[in-house]
Amino acid sequence: MELTGKRIIITGGASGIAASAVRGLVAGGARVASIDVATDAGAQVVATANAAGGAGLATFHTASVVDRPGFFAAVDAAVQVMGGLDGLIHAAGVxxxxxxxDLDDDDWDRVMGINARGTMIANQAVFPHLKANGGGRIVNFASxxxxxxxxxxPHYSASKGAVLGWTRALAQAWAQHGITVNAVAPAMWTAMYDATRGRLSPDELVAHDAMMARAIPLGGRLGDPDIDMTPVLAFLVGDGARFITGQTLPVDGGTAMTR
Structure with missing residues (x-):
């Protein structure tokens, strides 16, 4: 779990699980570059992480995973600031x-573009830097x-299925360079989930919570990103996970197990 000196890029770091990872990895001694389209929120997360007095340090870079030139430029700038790269946590998605x-082509193209094509772009952007480093870790977010x-x-499901296939193929193709490629399938309580709950009627909320209690063996509710997810990410980008690749790890209290 030792992260001192590790240099990690985190996409989607302005909110949710990725914001938790920015704070947690900095506290654990890593140098972190957060990349997101939400400049103000992303910069605030980085400022909070740095102000907490952890052993690491974070910087923020504005870019979208669907903008290939812009994202590649942001990765190059982040690597230059950190002095190299050891890993990527690719959490950006929609x-x-x-x-x-009821789906139309715009719905499909937006979700597939950000989740599936964005994963391809993010992974490709870090590849030359990880290869030059002699290896490293990539963690993609599936579901x-x-x-x-x-x-x-259904289009979201298709996009995350694509991420899983891409991750397994990359794990085989890039193993020769010492690069591990894994995926996580998280079920965490975030601000986005709070917003979803806020749109439910009282009766719908009762029914939803009853469903969650049945679906999640461990505790009957979504996990805490700080406690339940960030430590897993820290492990997967650390030295302890050097012999794990091509795997999908559900971090969901047992939900996927029960289906």
Missing amino acids: QQYKPAE AAGLVGLPGA
């Missing part, structure tokens, strides 16, 4: 709920939706 019969399907979000 979710949309919409019935399959249980990519494993079992989410009826209310």
Whole structure:
């Protein structure tokens, strides 16, 4: 779990699980470069992480994973600041709920573009730096939706299924360079989930919580990103995970196990 001196890029670091990872990895001694399109929120997360007095240091860079030239430039700038690169946590993504019969091409292209093509771009951007480093870690964010399907979000499910296939293929192709490529499928309580709950009626919320209690064996509710997710990410980008690649790790209290 030792992260002192590790140089890690985190995408989507302005909010949610990725923001937790920025704070946690800095506290653990890593040098972190957070990349997000949300400049103000991303810069604030970095400022908070640095002010907490951890052993590491964070910087923020504005870029979108769907802008290939812009994202490559942000990665190059981050690597120059950190003096190299040891790993990528690619958490940037988008979710949309919409019935399959109502989807249009714009819905499909947006979700697939950010989640699937964005993963390709992010992984490609760090590849030459990890190769030059003699190896490193890539952790892509998948979802249980990519494993079992989410009826209310079929295009999201398809995009995360693509991430899983891409991750397994890359793990085989880039192993020769000492690069491990794994995926996580998290189920965490974030501000986005709070917003989703806020849109439910009292009766719908009761039904939703009852469903979650049945679906999640450990505690019956989503996990805490700081306690339940960030330590897993720290392990996967650290030296202890050097012999793990091509795997998908659900961090979901047992949800995927029960399906």
